[in-house]
Amino acid sequence: MKEKFKNTSDVQLMLNFKEGDISSFEELIKRYKKSVINIIYRFLGDRDEAENLALEVFLRVYKSVKKYRARAKFTTWLYKIAVNLSLSELKKKRKHFSISLNTPIIKDKGGFRELIDDVADPSPPPEKILEEKERNFLIKKAISLLPPGQRMAVILRIYEELSYKEISKILDCSVKSVESKLYRARTNLKKKLQSYFEIES
Amino acid sequence: MKCKKVKQKLGAYLDGELKKRERELIEEHLKKCADCRQKLTLFSQLSKTLKKWKEVGYSDEFEANLWQRISLEKEKKGSFRNIFWQAEQILLPVGIAIILIAGVIFLNEFLNENLFPQTSNLEEEYFASSALNSFQDISPDSLSDVYIDLISEGESQ
Ligand SMILES: [Zn+2]
Numbered sequence: 001m002k003e004k005f006k007n008t009s010d011v012q013l014m015l016n017f018k019e020g021d022i023s024s025f026e027e028l029i030k031r032y033k034k035s036v037i038n039i040i041y042r043f044l045g046d047r048d049e050a051e052n053l054a055l056e057v058f059l060r061v062y063k064s065v066k067k068y069r070a071r072a073k074f075t076t077w078l079y080k081i082a083v084n085l086s087l088s089e090l091k092k093k094r095k096h097f098s099i100s101l102n103t104p105i106i107k108d109k110g111g112f113r114e115l116i117d118d119v120a121d122p123s124p125p126p127e128k129i130l131e132e133k134e135r136n137f138l139i140k141k142a143i144s145l146l147p148p149g150q151r152m153a154v155i156l157r158i159y160e161e162l163s164y165k166e167i168s169k170i171l172d173c174s175v176k177s178v179e180s181k182l183y184r185a186r187t188n189l190k191k192k193l194q195s196y197f198e199i200e201s
Numbered sequence: 202m203k204c205k206k207v208k209q210k211l212g213a214y215l216d217g218e219l220k221k222r223e224r225e226l227i228e229e230h231l232k233k234c235a236d237c238r239q240k241l242t243l244f245s246q247l248s249k250t251l252k253k254w255k256e257v258g259y260s261d262e263f264e265a266n267l268w269q270r271i272s273l274e275k276e277k278k279g280s281f282r283n284i285f286w287q288a289e290q291i292l293l294p295v296g297i298a299i300i301l302i303a304g305v306i307f308l309n310e311f312l313n314e315n316l317f318p319q320t321s322n323l324e325e326e327y328f329a330s331s332a333l334n335s336f337q338d339i340s341p342d343s344l345s346d347v348y349i350d351l352i353s354e355g356e357s358q
Contacts, residue, residue, distance in 0.1 A: 026264070033263055038256045047257045054259075055267050062271055132255070139254040157216065158251045164218045183212050190247050197250040 010074035018065050025065075029058055032075070035160060036082050042155045043086045045144055053089060057082045072169065079160070080170050083152055090148060135196075142192040150185035153178055202230050207237050211244050 005013065005027045016024035036057050041050035060081050068077075143151055149171065156167045164178045171178065207230050213219050214227050231238050260266075 029264060029267065033259050034256070037259050041257050042254070050257070051259060051263065055263070055270055058267050059270050059274060063274070135250075136254055139251060143251075143254075154251070158248060159254075159256070164213070164216070179213050179218070180209075182216075183209055186212050186244055186247060189251070190243055193247060193250055194243065197246045 011070045014065065014068055014074055015070060018068055025062065028061070028074075032078060033058070035075075036078065038159065039079065039082050039155055040086050042140075042143065042159060043083075043148075043152060044089060045140060049089075053085055054082070056085055060085075073166065075162075076166055076169050079156070079162075083170055086152070087148060138193065138196055142189050145192065146185055146188055149173075150181045150188065153181040154185045154189070157182055202226050204230075204234060204237055207231075207234070208240055211237070211241050215241070215244055215248065 005024070008016075008024075008027070010028065010031070013024040013028050017028070033054060037047075037050050037054040040053050040057075041047055044050060044053075057078070061078065143154060146154065152171060153167060156162045156170060157164075162170070164175045164182075167178045168175045173181075207227055210219065210223065210227055214224065219227065231241065
């Protein structure tokens with residue numbers, strides 16, 4: 001059953017779903033829920049919030065399937081929804097917590113649980129947990145300090161490994177602009193993390 | 202190529218996003234310039250470090266939660282449609298009634314202003330040209346008869 005869609009393209013699944021095939025929609029969720037949650041998580045910093053917003057992303061896919069045209073890559077369309085929702089969520093937060101703008105604090109309710117979930121080894125030695133936790137925290141913090149455009153460009157490039165062209169479509173900007181966002185982001189991140197990765201290597 | 206330009210391109214170089222010509226120029230420069238080589242190493246270490254940020258998982262209830270949200274949305278939409286449908290049941294007849302009334306009023310005004318001035322002129326002429334006794338022959342609601350009378354009278358004159 002699960003192999004049923006092995007060779008079916010995203011666009012084809014979407015078209016099947018448009019014709020009323022719910023299992024095609026379920027296959028798309030299966031393929032992309034992890035990416036969508038993680039794009040939002042890396043941008044906003046909170047796992048539960050990311051999952052909640054990811055539900056909203058797929059709800060929008062469900063609602064707009066009738067209008068869907070196979071013009072672009074499915075992921076471009078999907079990630080664009082995720083990016084736009086993340087950006088509007090950030091704007092909402094800035095309105096409510098404008099004081100904290102200058103001193104971004106990483107709020108991470110599920111930090112420890114996250115860490116436990118993440119470590120592949122079911123019973124890692126305690127020092128490994130600490131190392132991982134420290135590293136995750138440092139990277140997360142450095143990325144959270146980037147301006148939103150640079151932050152999203154880094155997330156889509158480093159973690160989703162998308163091409164500059166696809167990123168440019170998702171962020172509604174030119175390829176040149178993606179390149180310069182990534183250059184500035186890398187320069188910023190290098191300053192913040194250099195001391196850390198020099199020790200590591 | 203100058204160092205500054207090269208450094209700006211190193212990220213795209215690492216990402217494999219440069220065209221062949223640009224890539225070759227960068228590589229030529231890197232052979233000669235230790236400073237830019239150093240920067241390239243740092244950028245590549247940075248990418249490796251960043252990639253170590255572990256991804257988060259999803260809860261087992263993700264799909265169930267999604268379907269719940271979808272059905273909630275449908276309910277909302279359904280009840281909205283229901284309200285609209287009910288409103289339609291009331292608003293449609295009321296709307297038609299308003300249009301009809303407005304139409305009648307307008308038509309009335311129109312007839313008064315455009316038709317009756319003429320007829321009243323004609324009537325005056327008629328009354329002036331013919332004796333009052335002929336008025337007795339016209340029933341109050343047969344305006345067409347007045348016209349016929351008037352026309353035949355005009356012709357006969
Ligand atoms: Zn150089």
